Each structure stands twice: as structure tokens, then as C-alpha cells.
Amino acid sequence: xxxxxxxxxLYRGAEHDVVALRGLSLKVAAGERVVVNGPSGSGKSTLxxxxxxxxxxxxxxxxxxxxxxxxxxxxxxxxLRRERIGIITQGSGRDLAPELTCxxxxxxxxxxxxxxxxTALADAxxxxxxxxxxxxxxxxxxxxxxxxxxxxxxxxxxxxxxxVIVADEPTGELDRINADIVYELxxxxxxxxxxxxxxxxxDVKANRIADRVVTxxxxxxxxxxxxxxxxxxxxxxxxxxxxxxxxxxxxxTDRATTRSVSDGLVLSGTASVGMAIVEDQQNVRATSAxxxxxxxxxxxxxxxxxVTVLAPTTVTISTGQLTVLSGPSGSGKxxxxxxxxxxxxxxxxxxEHVAAxxxxxxxxxxGFADQVSVAQNLQLARQVRGLPYADVLWALxxxxxxxxxxxxVGMLSGGERQRxxxxxxxxxxxxxxxxxxxxxxxxxxxxxxxxxxxxxxxxEGRAIVCASHDPALVAVADKLVSLGxxxxxx
Numbered sequence: 001x002x003x004x005x006x007x008x009x010l011y012r013g014a015e016h017d018v019v020a021l022r023g024l025s026l027k028v029a030a031g032e033r034v035v036v037n038g039p040s041g042s043g044k045s046t047l048x049x050x051x052x053x054x055x056x057x058x059x060x061x062x063x064x065x066x067x068x069x070x071x072x073x074x075x076x077x078x079x080l081r082r083e084r085i086g087i088i089t090q091g092s093g094r095d096l097a098p099e100l101t102c103x104x105x106x107x108x109x110x111x112x113x114x115x116x117x118x119t120a121l122a123d124a125x126x127x128x129x130x131x132x133x134x135x136x137x138x139x140x141x142x143x144x145x146x147x148x149x150x151x152x153x154x155x156x157x158x159x160x161x162x163x164v165i166v167a168d169e170p171t172g173e174l175d176r177i178n179a180d181i182v183y184e185l186x187x188x189x190x191x192x193x194x195x196x197x198x199x200x201x202x203d204v205k206a207n208r209i210a211d212r213v214v215t216x217x218x219x220x221x222x223x224x225x226x227x228x229x230x231x232x233x234x235x236x237x238x239x240x241x242x243x244x245x246x247x248x249x250x251x252x253t254d255r256a257t258t259r260s261v262s263d264g265l266v267l268s269g270t271a272s273v274g275m276a277i278v279e280d281q282q283n284v285r286a287t288s289a290x291x292x293x294x295x296x297x298x299x300x301x302x303x304x305x306x307v308t309v310l311a312p313t314t315v316t317i318s319t320g321q322l323t324v325l326s327g328p329s330g331s332g333k334x335x336x337x338x339x340x341x342x343x344x345x346x347x348x349x350x351x352e353h354v355a356a357x358x359x360x361x362x363x364x365x366x367g368f369a370d371q372v373s374v375a376q377n378l379q380l381a382r383q384v385r386g387l388p389y390a391d392v393l394w395a396l397x398x399x400x401x402x403x404x405x406x407x408x409v410g411m412l413s414g415g416e417r418q419r420x421x422x423x424x425x426x427x428x429x430x431x432x433x434x435x436x437x438x439x440x441x442x443x444x445x446x447x448x449x450x451x452x453x454x455x456x457x458x459x460e461g462r463a464i465v466c467a468s469h470d471p472a473l474v475a476v477a478d479k480l481v482s483l484g485x486x487x488x489x490x
Contacts, residue, residue, distance in 0.1 A: 001164055001196030002028035002051055006236075007060035009046050009219075011411040018411045020046035022219035023060070023235060028164075028196040033187060033209055036200045038216035039443045040415025044200045047216065048168045051198060052087055053077040065163050082109055086162035086195070088186075090172040090414075090440060092153025096141040103128060103137040106156045113160075127159035128152070131185050143307040145330020147178035154182060158189050165190060167199045169414065172440035175328040175469050176205075183209050202443045217241055242267075291319035294357045294432055294463055295340055300349035302335050310335045312349060315481050317432060317465055322458035324474055325467045327483030333467035334436055336483070337361075340465060341434045357463075359432045362425030370410030374401075374420050377409055381424045395423035398453045400446065414441045422450060432463045439470045447472040 009021040021043050028034045038044055049055035050062050053069045062069040065084055072080065081087065089095075096105045106124035111117060128134045133151045141149060150170070158165070167186060171179035187209040190197040199206055207213050213225040214233075221233050222241040234240045242252065250256075251269030259266040295317040302310040310332030317323060317340060325333045339346055341361045368377050378392040396402040399419045404412065409420065418441045425433050435454075439447035451472040458464045458478065466473050474480060 001030050001032070001065060002026070002198060003061070003063040004047075004050065005061045005063075007050060007057045007062055009043075009050065009055055010058045018407060020219055020411075020413075021050070021057075023237070023239075024216070024220050025060075025235060026214065026221055028198055030196055031190060031194045033190050033197040033211045034199070035206050035210040035213045036198065036216060037202060037204075037213065037443075038222075040419070040441070040446050041413045042216045043219040043413070044216055045168070045413045046219075048166060048198075048200055051164070051166055052081055052085055054081075083113060083160060084163050086157040086160070086165045086189075088154055088157045088165070088167040088170045090169040092157065092170065093141075093144070093146060093149030093151075094153075096149060096152060096156070098141050101138050101140060102133070102144075102152045105141065105152065106159050109156070110160060124155070124159050127155040130158070130189070131155040132181070139307075140305055143305040143309070145309065146334065147174050147181075147329030150174060150178070150182065150329070151185070154185055158185075161193050161195075163193075163195055165195050165197045167197070167201075169201055169441050170199070171201065171203060171206075173329070173437045178329045179203065179205065202441070291321075291461065293318045293354045296352045296354050297336070297340060297346075298350050298352075300336070300339060300346035300351055302332065302339070302344075303347045310339075310346075311484065313481070313483065315340075315479075317463050319431065319461050319463050320458060321478040322455050322464045322473075322476060323466070323479040323481060324477035325465065325481045325483065326469050326474055328469075331483035333469075333483060336481075337434050337436055337465065337467040341432075357431035358429070359434065360425045360428045360430035362421050362433070362435045362438065368409040368417070368420070371408055373406050373408055374412075374423075375405040377420065378424055378427050381428055385428055387429065390427070392423070392427045395426045396420075399423055400449055415443070415446060418442060419446070419450070426457065430462075432465065433457075435464070435466045435468075437468055437470075438466055439468065439472060444472070451476050 004024055004026045007021050007024045011018040011020055024043065024047065036044055046055060050057060051064055053072060056070055067080060100108065103121060103124050106127050107120040110120035110123060125134065125137060128137055131151045131154050133148060133155065136144065136148055136152060165186060171182050174182065183206055186197055186199060189195060214221050215223045220241065223230055223232050232240050253269065257268050293316050297313065297315050299312045299314055301312045313336060325336055327333055338344055339351055341359050369380065375392060379389060382390060393402055393405060396405055399422060401416055401419050404416060409417065412420065422435065422438050425435060439450050442450065447470055454464050455476040
């Protein structure tokens with residue numbers, strides 16, 4: 001199904017080149033379910049691009065469904081992606097064409113491939129039934145919740161019964177219930193059709209559907225987990241990557257010594273052996289009084305095409321507070337965030353801007369000028385607001401991505417791109433910062449770092465509002481607004 005052999009990928013930049021994959025080897029057999037994890041910037045996004053023929057290896061071989069991707073032309077690559085690879089991303093639900101109903105969206109690719117309309121619609125209806133959203137067939141995408149839209153997007157990817165399913169953070173913006181539903185759908189499809197499943201995610205809950213869990217670090221597969229047993233990967237050159245905590249415990253820094261024993265090899269550090277120390281601090285919710293109220297929303301609700309997408313909600317946004325809008329997918333978090341930022345008017349209720357303020361809105365999938373550097377993108381964000389040139393490196397440093405300042409945005413991983421989006425929202429000096437699912441593509445450590453900086457900036461006087469169900473953000477929130485599931489229509 002999928003066979004990557006010693007694959008290297010190099011992204012060329014005007015000033016710096018970036019090696020995204022460094023001899024990565026990976027196989028996924030027919031019907032096998034492989035979950036891939038790893039820290040942000042480890043090469044997961046590039047792996048997806050190689051398997052889907054969006055990026056060709058600079059060295060090594062990539063074979064998918066018996067086709068050597070390096071030998072395919074542009075037309076053949078497009079046909080392979082469209083007809084035989086089911087691609088699901090975090091934004092699959094947002095990619096639905098708004099002028100088509102759900103069943104028409106699911107049937108679209110088949111119709112473009114020349115399948116008769118009646119056949120394509122029948123197959124699309126069957127795909128919606130497999131994804132348990134058949135009742136949404138005649139609905140418009142704008143009326144769907146986030147979880148519903150994502151499941152329709154999954155149905156669209158699986159309607160053609162692909163030989164390979166590639167899922168890239170497909171549940172990053174979904175609550176636990178909807179995430180589990182998507183995982184079950186992917187596992188069922190792989191089992192029923194014999195398709196190979198390659199699932200890239202930071203969510204450890206996905207491991208339960210995996211036959212094998214592999215970890216990527218520094219552009220290589222570093223370890224795999226099978227039946228609760230973890231093994232380090234040794235490539236044909238003898239390279240092996242030791243886990244950070246194990247290196248610390250063994251006192252291994254920049255040098256190591258080896259010693260043969262009867263049943264293996266002992267690897268020791270040249271520094272004195274020490275124990276890993278982890279500081280355990282209780283996470284205390286802030287209790288200080290909020291500052292100035294900037295925005296007040298009273299009994300605001302939103303109805304689109306007769307469907308309630310936000311139930312009546314009351315909330316105030318104040319300086320000195322980190323507010324988290326939480327709740328299941330489809331509860332209206334993103335809708336409420338947009339209303340607070342002035343992106344539309346509520347169907348009912350009132351939003352009052354109590355005090356003069358500036359607002360910055362950051363999306364989880366922010367758009368950038370991909371050809372220019374990270375630092376230039378941040379400066380551009382200030383320029384379009386009429387703000388003077390300023391040092392933006394502080395925001396990148398806080399988020400742990402200062403090394404990316406001179407790198408073109410188009411060369412970033414999904415997690416790196418997301419953190420740059422957060423930095424862009426912060427460097428505009430806005431009084432109110434609104435962030436939609438800011439940690440959805442981040443590993444646990446990176447998400448914790450983002451939560452810490454947002455908490456500190458709120459304590460320094462900003463009003464920070466996040467739509468998220470990430471426990472890392474919920475834990476540090478000064479104000480938690482829990483939105484309930486929506487079932488009513490009008």
C-alpha cells in the first residue's frame with residue numbers, strides 16, 4: 001500500500017534550506033492502521049505531502065498503491081489523489097462547497113471523474129450513512145456544526161472507497177465524542193475495504209484504533225509501539241534516536257560510551273549520571289478581580305438557515321482575564337468568538353463594546369504570504385494596521401520558534417504555522433486577542449507553552465479569549481464559558 005524507503009525532502013529557501021525528512025522509511029500494509037505522532041516540526045506534515053504526491057522525495061523512493069510517485073507526472077499524480085487516495089484534514093469540513101448540499105458535496109469528486117450523476121449521488125448517500133450523517137444529506141454546509149461538517153468531509157473522502165486513507169489531524173478541532181466517532185469511522189473503513197490507514201495526530205486517544213503507532217523525530221521514524229511494547233528504530237545506517245528523558249537519566253549529553261554485554265549493548269553518558277527532575281506545580285485558577293469590561297454579550301444567539309448554531313449566551317470580556325469558550329463541537333464556540341470580534345451580528349441579543357479597544361483575531365489555520373519569511377509576515381501584520389516597525393522576535397521566542405524567524409512560511413509544519421499565527425495575533429498590540437482553537441495542531445508540550453504565555457499576557461492586562469476544548473487552556477482559564485450541545489431548530 002505505502003512504502004517509503006530512505007526518503008529525504010529538502011525545501012529550498014532564498015537564504016536557508018530546510019531538511020524536512022532525513023532518511024525516513026515507513027511501510028503501511030493493506031488493511032493496516034498506522035498512527036503517526038511526534039512533536040511539531042518533526043516532519044509529519046511533509047510525510048503526508050509525500051504520500052499524497054504533493055511533494056516529491058529529493059532522494060529515496062515513495063511507492064503508493066504500486067505506483068512510484070517519483071515517476072508520475074503532474075496529471076497522473078492528480079488522478080491518483082482524486083481516485084485512489086482518501087485525504088482527510090483538520091479542515092475537511094471547511095472545504096465543503098457552500099453552494100452544494102451535503103450529499104452533492106460528497107458526490108462531487110465522483111461526478112468530476114465522469115461517474116453518472118445518479119450513481120455518484122447514490123454512492124454519496126451510502127457514504128453519509130456509513131459516517132452516520134445521512135440525516136444531513138439535504139442540509140447546506142453553513143448550517144452544520146463543526147463536528148457534523150467534519151464527518152461530512154470524511155464521507156466525501158471515503159465515498160470513492162479509496163485504497164489508501166491519509167488523515168492529517170482530522171480531529172484537532174473536535175470534542176472527545178466527535179473525535180472518537182471519526183476514529184471509529186476511519187478504523188471501520190480500513191477494515192471493511194482493506195485500505196491502508198495512515199493517521200497523523202497528536203491525540204494519544206487515537207492509539208486505540210492502531211495496529212502500530214510510530215513516532216517521528218527530526219525527519220526520521222524514531223520508535224514504534226505494538227501491543228503496548230515500544231521499540232527504538234535502528235535504520236540501515238545504524239542511526240538510532242534516544243528519547244530525551246532516557247538520555248537525561250543516563251547522563252548522555254553530546255557524547256556516549258558503549259559496552260558489550262552477554263545479551264546486548266550498554267550505552268552510558270560521559271557526564272555524571274543524574275535523575276530527571278520534574279517540577280510539579282499545582283495549577284491554580286486566577287482569583288484576582290477582572291479589569292475593565294471591553295465587550296459585553298447579553299443573550300446572544302445565532303440561527304443560520306433555520307438551524308440554531310449558538311444558543312442564547314451571556315458573557316463579558318475584560319482586561320486581565322484569559323477567557324476560554326469551551327464545549328462540544330457544534331456548540332457555537334467559533335460562532336460566539338466571531339460575534340465578539342465583530343464578524344457579523346447575532347440573530348437575537350446584543351453585543352456592546354463597552355470601552356474603546358482594538359481587536360486581533362487569530363485562526364487555527366491562518367493564511368500567510370508563504371513566499372516570505374516568518375518575521376516579514378509578522379511585520380506585514382503590523383503595517384496593515386498602521387503600526388510602526390517593532391521587534392517581533394519576542395513573540396516567536398515566547399512560543400519557542402525564534403529559530404524560524406528567517407524561514408519562509410511555506411516551509412513550516414502545521415504546528416509551526418499555527419504558532420506563527422498566534423504570534424501574529426499577539427504582536428499587533430491589540431487589547432482583545434481572539435484565538436480559535438490555537439493549540440489544535442500542537443503536541444502536549446507545545447500546547448502547554450502556548451497556554452502559559454496566554455495566561456501571562458492576560459495577567460499583564462490583555463483580554464485573551466480562546467475557543468477551545470484543550471485541557472491545557474481550560475486548566476489556566478480565569479473565566480470558563482461552557483457552551484452546551486445544540487439540538488433545537490426553528
